[in-house]
Amino acid sequence: MPYLFLCDSHTLTEGHYHEFRIPLSDLPADWADLRPVDLIVTRHQGKPKAWFNVCPHQGRPLNIAPNRFLTDENNQLVCCVHGAVFEPNQGQCVSGPCLNAHLKAVKIREDNGQVSVQLS
Numbered sequence: 001m002p003y004l005f006l007c008d009s010h011t012l013t014e015g016h017y018h019e020f021r022i023p024l025s026d027l028p029a030d031w032a033d034l035r036p037v038d039l040i041v042t043r044h045q046g047k048p049k050a051w052f053n054v055c056p057h058q059g060r061p062l063n064i065a066p067n068r069f070l071t072d073e074n075n076q077l078v079c080c081v082h083g084a085v086f087e088p089n090q091g092q093c094v095s096g097p098c099l100n101a102h103l104k105a106v107k108i109r110e111d112n113g114q115v116s117v118q119l120s
């Protein structure tokens with residue numbers, strides 16, 4: 001499966017949530033859902049993590065503005081719509097209207113100073 005380059009490793013900082021939009025032109029030809037793909041990407045305990053930017057509660061994006069996410073006092077991700085809180089290891093909801101649901105994870109890898117995702 002092809003991986004798509006996202007960013008250089010040094011730009012993915014510990015505990016900071018980044019938004020990435022994968023344009024249609026970069027998606028695999030057989031990607032069934034033909035629309036841009038928005039991702040949430042972070043680094044947690046040294047490892048890159050990625051999820052689709054789709055809240056399991058009502059399917060809305062979690063961010064409050066482009067590349068701007070809310071967090072709680074423990075730096076957990078907070079959905080800006082109804083306040084669901086997600087822990088940064090598995091993307092599991094630990095508080096709010098979709099308790100125990102998970103953000104949908106995206107396969108991510110880091111080699112040679114580059115971070116890439118697999119979308120299929």
Ligand code: FES
Pocket residue numbers: 055056057058059060079080081082083084096097
């Ligand atoms: S859409 Fe995220 S908490 Fe409702």
